Amino acid sequence: MALSSASIANNSNNDFYADHEKLYVATDCIVFGFDEGDLKLLIFKRRVEPDSGIWSLIGSFVQLDEDVNDAARRVLKEITGLDEIFLEQSKAYGKTDRDPGYRCLSVAHYALIRIDDYDKELVESHGAYWYTLKDLPKLALDHDQMVADALSKLRRKARHQPIGFELLPEKFTIPQLQQLYEGIYQRELDPRNFRKKVLSLKVLVKLDEKDKSGSKRGAFLYRFDFEKYQELLESGYNFEI
Amino acid sequence: MALSSASIANNSNNDFYADHEKLYVATDCIVFGFDEGDLKLLIFKRRVEPDSGIWSLIGSFVQLDEDVNDAARRVLKEITGLDEIFLEQSKAYGKTDRDPGYRCLSVAHYALIRIDDYDKELVESHGAYWYTLKDLPKLALDHDQMVADALSKLRRKARHQPIGFELLPEKFTIPQLQQLYEGIYQRELDPRNFRKKVLSLKVLVKLDEKDKSGSKRGAFLYRFDFEKYQELLESGYNFEI
DNA sequence: ACTTTTTTCGTCAAAAAAACGTATTTTGTA
């Protein structure tokens, strides 16, 4: 939450709140990214009180004429330069004492991006960095809780919808996919069982190419077959990873 | 699809289609209802060509200034008198020859209602009737396919979301719930296993009352605990019937 | 030659799901 210019509930025609009791509305974004086999989180160092110097999620106040979800998209665009990415509302955090400086409600959103897609310079120019989930430092305010909740929602989502595949390039290998799911579930999976499971879903198309960046032997590339996926869903198939 | 007044793509500034090649847009509603232990479907006898006299789904053209989903709500309201009920888009049917009379695309929606809630007279005055799924007659056009697709979507939905509970009165018995799921899945379930399964979800609250309408002994009434359900979801619990 | 990782083809035990058994409770009905 950058404490920039926005002030909410400060309409002179609406004196429901006393002047020192303004209710601010903000949005914070839990930005997940997948890179080099790790699930990472985009955080930045706060430059304002409270908790200046502490790591926190990226966020912003919601403008008076702005939709909450648009605010989240705006933040994301400002920091990563990316538009049209997977972004979903997580939940609202409204405890009166969650921000010691202000009475501020925050609507958290979580996003999923392919790290190789974004504008790295833009991210750095905002003092933002990618942290591996495992190595995450303590975050400001209730942002730790926000991350935990978003991860929980992400897991639920990834289990029945192929959003995981959207985080990978169009062509990917099974070991890459496995690493991604290991990141999402934060536990190791058996390569043999994972291969069995994912191939049994019958939504992967094996290509004739290999990717040799990850190993000496190289692994076959696959692509996700969205049409097949739709067909299976409509026929009542239970997609579950 | 009442052949009333709507004409789509007939804008004089837009002569993309020749006059006899208008593209109509309609919506058809697959209305499921639960009553007397059976899952039923609301259909009515067509009064217009083609297929006059044949059973079909209820539907209407989408007005030029009307959202497709609003059109579905309007149809539902007209026929059943009910507002604010579970209604979801199923899919669009756009084959050029699906309606021999017109080039007409239809966006199907499916709804779920408790039959004891609706205005029975209103339904009858429109020539509409409730048919048990098993006894369904052949329907007009591609409406059989629409029903099959909607049922498939309903099953998928009911498996992971407690929409089934919304079809029952606030207080219901486990045998009632079982009958409902038997209707949705169109197969018999074992009463002992079903009871075990549904109670293990820990979202039912047993009440001190019994319902004796369904049997001599009577069955205990339960209510669904929405708060508990939300809590479980947020803690990562996998709700699945 | 050695190592590493992908990949295939297995096994085995644990866990979960589905099918089935039996008995008791309750009460309307014959």
Next chain:
DNA sequence: TACAAAATACGTTTTTTTGACGAAAAAAGT
């Protein structure tokens, strides 16, 4: 009053699915 019918409890058995693991061939970099 005996009986039937459904709800309910408390099982067992069978089947299916899952997870953990073994062995080894393939491919290619070091």
